Amino acid sequence: MASAQPPRGMRDFLPDAVRRRQYVIGVVTDVYERYGFEPLETPAVENLETLLGKYGEEGNQLIFKILKRGEHEASGQADLALRYDLTVPLARVVAQYRGQLPRFFRRYQIQPVWRADRPARGRFREFYQCDVDALGSRSMAVEAELCAAASDVLVRLGFSDFSIRLNHRQVLTGVLDAAGVSPDQHGEALVALDKLDKIGADGVRRELADRGVPTTASDGLLQFSAGIASSGAGTASASDASFDNADTLDRLSRFVGDHEAGRRGIEELRNIDALVASTSAHGRVRIDATLARGLSYYTGAIMEVAVPDLAGSLGGGGRYDNLVGMFLGEDVPACGFSLGLERIIVVMTERGMFPPGAESAPADVMVTVWNAESLGESLALARELREGGLRVEVYPEADRLGKQFRYASARGVPFVTVLGDDERAQGLVAIKDMKSGAQRAVARGDAARELKAP
RNA sequence: GUGGGUGUAGCUCAGCGGUAGAGCGCCGGACUGUGGCUCCGGAAGUCGCGGGUUCGAACCCCGUCAUCCACCCCA
Incomplete structure (x- = not known):
């Protein structure tokens, strides 16, 4: 070698x-x-x-x-x-x-x-x-x-x-x-x-x-x-x-x-x-x-x-x-x-x-993936958030949610979004603040704004 | 260019002639919609590389490469 x-x-x-x-x-x-x-x-x-x-x-x-x-x-x-x-x-x-x-x-x-x-x-x-x-x-x-x-x-x-x-x-x-x-x-x-x-x-x-x-x-x-x-x-x-x-x-x-x-x-x-x-x-x-x-x-x-x-x-x-x-x-x-x-x-x-701030987080938000079928949905949400001016990383695989959260935590990403069956049915997106642990669901169209001024 | 120290698991290191170890990290599980804490289990190293001594070498010797420290010089 x-x-x-x-x-x-x-x-x-x-x-x-x-x-x-x-x-x-x-x-x-x-x-x-x-x-x-x-x-x-x-x-x-x-x-x-x-x-x-x-x-x-x-x-x-x-x-x-x-x-x-x-x-x-x-x-x-x-x-x-x-x-x-x-x-x-x-x-x-x-x-x-x-x-x-x-x-x-x-x-x-x-x-x-x-x-x-x-x-x-x-x-x-x-x-x-x-x-x-x-x-x-x-x-x-x-x-x-x-x-x-x-x-x-x-x-x-x-x-x-x-x-x-x-x-x-x-x-x-x-x-x-x-x-x-x-x-x-x-x-x-x-x-x-x-x-x-x-x-x-x-x-x-x-x-x-x-x-x-x-x-x-x-x-x-x-x-x-x-x-x-x-x-x-x-x-x-x-x-x-x-x-x-x-x-x-x-x-x-x-x-x-x-x-x-x-x-x-x-x-x-x-x-x-x-x-x-x-x-x-x-x-x-x-x-x-x-x-x-x-x-x-x-x-x-x-x-x-x-x-x-x-x-x-x-x-x-x-x-x-x-x-x-x-x-x-x-x-x-x-x-x-x-x-x-x-x-x-x-x-x-x-x-x-x-x-x-000199060694800041790699992204403002990490978008999780619910399952293999909703991968495209996660990419679409990431795009919306990026258009709203955020730095967004998409977790690339449909792993267990716990694993995805652990990854976000280890990387120091401050916010994580979840698009589960319930959220999608209601047009919502769940946003979790990784520092405080607080989580709430907001209208999908408001997500970028909510994340920019948490 | 000169003198010295150190190279062992992904990382930090212990072992210093007799079967390769720990902590952290990683992976899996307890916890089938959620990280940090805890517990259980697991994977993982031609011991820098080459030669020599020895019944036997991570360990001793020689060489070599890498790296660190002090000189020299420099940003």
Whole structure:
């Protein structure tokens, strides 16, 4: 027999799970629409060369490649790949349809992406991302609004203990340069620095040494990060106002000195921080100089949203002013944010955050079958009820009534109708409220109305 | 990619060298026009898969696959 399991790291969603997913997607869509973003969908598959070189070395390795078909299949060569994220396809779309899109294109996209990663808690090989991106503007108002939209989604889903960490690629460059880390070691140093909140200053020192960063440089870096930690920015769970962005910015400014790109980055962070104060994300955005983020296409601000009880993040994003240029030959500024649907669902499920309605009954009414001869009569009643706007399930067989009721009860259907010999003789239909147990007979023509307003 | 745990009935698990178990669920009945509660009865497993050790393996050993946890990285 063939295995009935889905491929590793990929999942089937049974009805309850689909309803939970649809509930979350509904909230996300509603919030994104409120911010004036428009929907976009792109193919599951991209040309391989579209994706290669956009995500850094780690990313390249995690792309699911598709072998050439037909006679070329044996060569093991790939020319297509499953999309790795929704940002690169967006950049391709913007390059392709530039003239048809508005000057400030704001789009959201909720679709699956694929990564050939090793599955873990909250990490899958096929998962949905909920992306929002705004293209065409360099204004920091974009960053502020993206933080606000992500924050609104989480608040409406019932989260209260999240924070949005904010940093800047050029500030990181400035910090590393100022500490004396050579440019070719920036990547290594960032990975180590990113772990400050997990492994502490001593852990970072060891990690930097392991990665070959000279002691002089790592000392400088740690001296700086120690100051960050003491200002409260090093703690993972800061939904409270235990952080002081102005103080963090001052420390950064002193450390970076006259490094030009670094200074520009700090100004942008200051700008974002000020604008966020006017949005619903006020008080949730914490400037955190240790935030790194892996994707290589980011050029400016980077952000990430996390909750205390999940190792990874619920979402992240940033500014990528050069990505569209890789397809168009002319840069289009862009900034986006992505929420991970499965991560959100993992946490919501564990915390029991889904409202009771999110896993609602499969139907409003179940129509029972009296006997084999009256099956058509049951179908006719179901039709009448459906025309009255109800969701109706017909029990398909003339089983014992007790069995039919037990089935309805187990399925959580709130009302059951019975069309027995007596009812049919009088033009009535019996309606039973499964919760209270009360039953009454009503005129058949009134049944739908009675059921809609019980 | 690294280290560790776990795979036994539909589900949750017990058994840890000597004939395969429980609870829940499922099916039937007590209750031939009505679920939930109770009682009675029943069906159900090549003990993940392959090899090895042994008179004998669910149990010990090796491999493999799946799954979970911690790293790495990430949504």
